[in-house]
Amino acid sequence: MTVVVGYIPTPEGLAAVDHAIEFAERERARLVVVNTGHHGDNAHALFATAADLDALDAKLDGLGIEHEIRQPTAASSAAQEILAAAEEVSAELIVIGIRRRSPVGKLVTGSTAQRVLLDAECAVLAVKAP
Template identity: 30%
Template structure:
C-alpha cells in the first residue's frame, strides 16, 4: 500500500502534501511524491525544483513518514498531465492519489479543471481532492 501525491510548490500543493502525510501516518504506508513537468514551459510555477522536492520529502520524514521519496516526471508538449499522473499510480502501485484543487474557475464553482476531472474519471486508485 502506498499513497501518491501529485505535488506542486503552491499553497494547494502544500495542502495536498499535508493531507497525504496525514494519510500515510494514519495507515503506516509509503508516500510517493511526483511533480509533472511539461518541458516546454520551464517557467511554470507548478514545476518543483530539486530543492523543493527535497524539502517536501524532509517535511514528510519530520512528520514521521518512514518510507518517502519523490521524483520529477517530464512530459512532452502533446502529453496530458492526467495521463502522466495515472502512469505514476500504476508504476508505484499507489492505492490512493492526493491532489490539490483550485476549486472554481469558469462560470461553475464546482469546476475542478480538466486534469483533475480526467484523473477522477480514469484513476485506478482512490482519489482524494483537497
C-alpha cells in the same frame, strides 16, 4: 499500501501533500510524490525547484515516512504522469489538490483534477487549500 500525491508548489499542492502525509502516518503507507511542469516545461512555475523538493524530502524523512519523489520531464500532462505513477506502483489512493474554477474555465482549459478523478483506477482524495 502506497499513496500517490500530485504536488505543485502552491497552496493547493501543499494541502494535497499535507493530507497525504496525514494518511501515510495513520495507515503507515508509502508516499510517491509526483511533480511535473506543464507538458514537460521545466521552466513553468508549477515545476518545483530543487529547494522545494529538498525541503519536502527532509520533511518526509523527519516524519519517518517511506517515500519517493518523482519529477518527470517528459512532455506529458500532469494528469498522465500522476495516473502512470499510480498504475506503476499499484497505488490504493491518489491525493490531489483542487482549486475553484468557473464552469467556462473548466471547459476551455480542461482540468488535471477532473482527468485524474475520471480516469484513476483507485480511490482519489481531492482536497482544497485552507
